[in-house]
Amino acid sequence: MRALVIHGGAGAVPVRMPEAERTAYEESLGRVVDAGFAILTGGGTSLDAVVTAVAMLEDDPLFNAGRGAALTRDRTAELDAAVMDGRDQNAGAVTCVTRIKNPVLLARRVMEESSHVLLAGAGAEEFALEQGMGLMPNRYFRTGRRLAHVESMQHGEDVPDLMPASQGTVGAVALDTAGDLAAATSTGGLTNRLPGRVGDTPVIGAGTYAKNGVCGVSATGEGESFMRTVAAHHIAAAVEYRAMPLREAVTELVHEILPGIGGRGGIIAVGADGTIATDFNTPGMFRAERDASGRRTVAIGP
Amino acid sequence: MRALVIHGGAGAVPVRMPEAERTAYEESLGRVVDAGFAILTGGGTSLDAVVTAVAMLEDDPLFNAGRGAALTRDRTAELDAAVMDGRDQNAGAVTCVTRIKNPVLLARRVMEESSHVLLAGAGAEEFALEQGMGLMPNRYFRTGRRLAHVESMQHGEDVPDLMPASQGTVGAVALDTAGDLAAATSTGGLTNRLPGRVGDTPVIGAGTYAKNGVCGVSATGEGESFMRTVAAHHIAAAVEYRAMPLREAVTELVHEILPGIGGRGGIIAVGADGTIATDFNTPGMFRAERDASGRRTVAIGP
Numbered sequence: 001m002r003a004l005v006i007h008g009g010a011g012a013v014p015v016r017m018p019e020a021e022r023t024a025y026e027e028s029l030g031r032v033v034d035a036g037f038a039i040l041t042g043g044g045t046s047l048d049a050v051v052t053a054v055a056m057l058e059d060d061p062l063f064n065a066g067r068g069a070a071l072t073r074d075r076t077a078e079l080d081a082a083v084m085d086g087r088d089q090n091a092g093a094v095t096c097v098t099r100i101k102n103p104v105l106l107a108r109r110v111m112e113e114s115s116h117v118l119l120a121g122a123g124a125e126e127f128a129l130e131q132g133m134g135l136m137p138n139r140y141f142r143t144g145r146r147l148a149h150v151e152s153m154q155h156g157e158d159v160p161d162l163m164p165a166s167q168g169t170v171g172a173v174a175l176d177t178a179g180d181l182a183a184a185t186s187t188g189g190l191t192n193r194l195p196g197r198v199g200d201t202p203v204i205g206a207g208t209y210a211k212n213g214v215c216g217v218s219a220t221g222e223g224e225s226f227m228r229t230v231a232a233h234h235i236a237a238a239v240e241y242r243a244m245p246l247r248e249a250v251t252e253l254v255h256e257i258l259p260g261i262g263g264r265g266g267i268i269a270v271g272a273d274g275t276i277a278t279d280f281n282t283p284g285m286f287r288a289e290r291d292a293s294g295r296r297t298v299a300i301g302p
Numbered sequence: 303m304r305a306l307v308i309h310g311g312a313g314a315v316p317v318r319m320p321e322a323e324r325t326a327y328e329e330s331l332g333r334v335v336d337a338g339f340a341i342l343t344g345g346g347t348s349l350d351a352v353v354t355a356v357a358m359l360e361d362d363p364l365f366n367a368g369r370g371a372a373l374t375r376d377r378t379a380e381l382d383a384a385v386m387d388g389r390d391q392n393a394g395a396v397t398c399v400t401r402i403k404n405p406v407l408l409a410r411r412v413m414e415e416s417s418h419v420l421l422a423g424a425g426a427e428e429f430a431l432e433q434g435m436g437l438m439p440n441r442y443f444r445t446g447r448r449l450a451h452v453e454s455m456q457h458g459e460d461v462p463d464l465m466p467a468s469q470g471t472v473g474a475v476a477l478d479t480a481g482d483l484a485a486a487t488s489t490g491g492l493t494n495r496l497p498g499r500v501g502d503t504p505v506i507g508a509g510t511y512a513k514n515g516v517c518g519v520s521a522t523g524e525g526e527s528f529m530r531t532v533a534a535h536h537i538a539a540a541v542e543y544r545a546m547p548l549r550e551a552v553t554e555l556v557h558e559i560l561p562g563i564g565g566r567g568g569i570i571a572v573g574a575d576g577t578i579a580t581d582f583n584t585p586g587m588f589r590a591e592r593d594a595s596g597r598r599t600v601a602i603g604p
Contacts, residue, residue: 088563089530089531089563090530091529091530095422095500096422096423096425114496115526116495116496116499116500116526117500117525117526117529117530118499118500118501118505118529119496119498119499119500120397120398120422120423120498120499120500121398121422121423121498122497122498123398123496123497123498123499124498126496126497126498127496127498193418194416194418194421194425194428194429195424195425195428196421196422196423196424196425196426196428196429197418197420197421197422197425198397198418198419198420198421198422199420203420203505203506203507204505204508204529204530204532205505205507205508205529205532205535206506206507209532223419224417224418224419227393227419227420227506227507228391228392228393228419228506229391230506230507230511230532230535233507233532233535233536233539234535234539237535237536237539237543238543241539241540241543241544242543242544261390261391
């Protein structure tokens with residue numbers, strides 16, 4: 001019943017994307033889902049699979065997380081990430097880190113090596129150093145494409161959201177052979193935002209949640225709406241307490257609860273039986289999935 | 303059906319507290335609940351009542367929020383706060399602010415004057431300045447009592463938790479005449495913690511939640527457990543979707559869900575009908591409540 005689903009952001013973009021770019025995204029999503037699924041078929045844990053997948057997406061400048069992050073109005077990269085282990089609801093997250101190459105790896109350290117769940121900013125980086133992790137200059141994360149985007153916005157140009165998923169995130173949810181669920185999410189945040197703005201990604205229950213026997217969830221989109229609706233936990237509570245099938249719970253959140261407060265974005269989720277659910281109320285969502293039946297899909301549009 | 307309940311932290315302390323100190327706490331809690339309830343009887347909103355009550359508790363050095371905050375291992379004060387409006391699930395929060403006299407007032411500005419929900423650190427303070435709010439030196443928040451506590455802990459002394467609610471928070475939940483619910487929470491965090499550690503207080507769904515027709519909730523205690531269980535939203539979901547009476551939902555969270563992961567603390571909540579629910583799995587919780595029936599209680603122990 002192994003299953004892995006990943007996302008690379010939800011947005012209004014895919015229609016306008018040149019074919020070569022679309023291919024690059026699809027190839028990257030395929031590589032990442034294959035690498036994560038190989039961990040599961042090799043007997044690895046869902047936790048290892050989701051962290052590996054998210055770290056690969058962080059390293060790929062195509063996606064808004066790690067290198068290639070969307071930039072603040074001060075043109076700096078500020079990164080958030082979270083991971084949750086469905087076995088015991090342990091969780092770790094970091095927010096506003098500016099010099100951590102793979103925020104999801106630091107989130108995992110917070111979960112496994114500290115008594116805390118969420119560390120912010122300089123304190124999170126101090127913890128990283130104490131853990132023997134190195135720091136990267138902020139410049140590593142800033143790509144020309146993201147700089148051009150924030151500059152265009154600041155010059156008041158009417159910039160269509162040409163960059164795929166510039167308001168997005170990356171994430172992964174998996175079920176392993178032992179029946180354990182895990183979820184991880186990482187983001188560079190919104191382009192041209194106020195420095196210090198924290199979205200749903202590092203908030204357990206909003207952008208990331210996992211509980212064995214129930215489901216794992218990772219969200220992408222306009223983070224404030226996911227925070228106000230406590231989106232990931234809303235889905236888990238619907239499955240656990242309302243006996244709602246996972247796909248219905250995801251659809252309810254995406255097409256009823258979120259639009260009720262004007263929220264836009266998407267959800268990926270995996271149920272305790274390996275069911276994969278993905279849905280979004282934006283024109284597209286970058287995603288890929290593989291499961292034990294041999295199904296492998298990579299998609300960007302509807 | 304007006305109702306207001308406030309808390310000033312949950313902990314192991316009350317038994318050891320000198321009588322004069324107990325009286326000082328009870329008098330302060332009484333003053334605050336009276337001031338907040340006067341807003342409700344004067345036709346004010348639940349939002350004004352909870353923000354006013356929490357700001358008063360922040361100003362009082364007896365409580366672990368605002369002035370008198372528990373200090374980090376670097377002996378600095380880092381403050382978190384959140385507020386949520388039950389009418390539209392709008393919410394605002396700040397984390398790791400070090401120079402904001404009343405973090406709950408800044409949280410309200412984030413909710414009402416920005417498109418964001420959560421702002422952290424220097425970015426939150428920059429937003430405060432842009433809003434015309436002044437900054438306070440960090441020294442304002444540090445009291446001799448909290449400094450002595452963190453120093454004792456760092457010298458390896460076996461310090462019983464003599465300071466009431468040093469791991470606590472302050473919070474308020476109210477229902478107004480219009481039937482609108484609101485909740486607010488504020489904290490100075492854990493003594494001797496890693497700088498940058500964020501607890502449940504500023505996390506919507508964990509330490510703070512409000513939804514009209516359902517309930518408002520504010521939590522206090524060991525924050526990581528409230529984050530991992532998405533405690534406040536767990537209670538709201540039980541009321542909304544499992545038709546569980548509010549008091550049962552609070553008791554389930556405090557005595558079943560939280561202990562399941564070793565969590566300690568307490569909850570205050572108000573239902574859509576004005577029912578007040580308070581419960582805790584610690585020896586005591588500083589609290590006070592008033593409702594439309596004329597009941598007024600102030601309590602610290604069981």
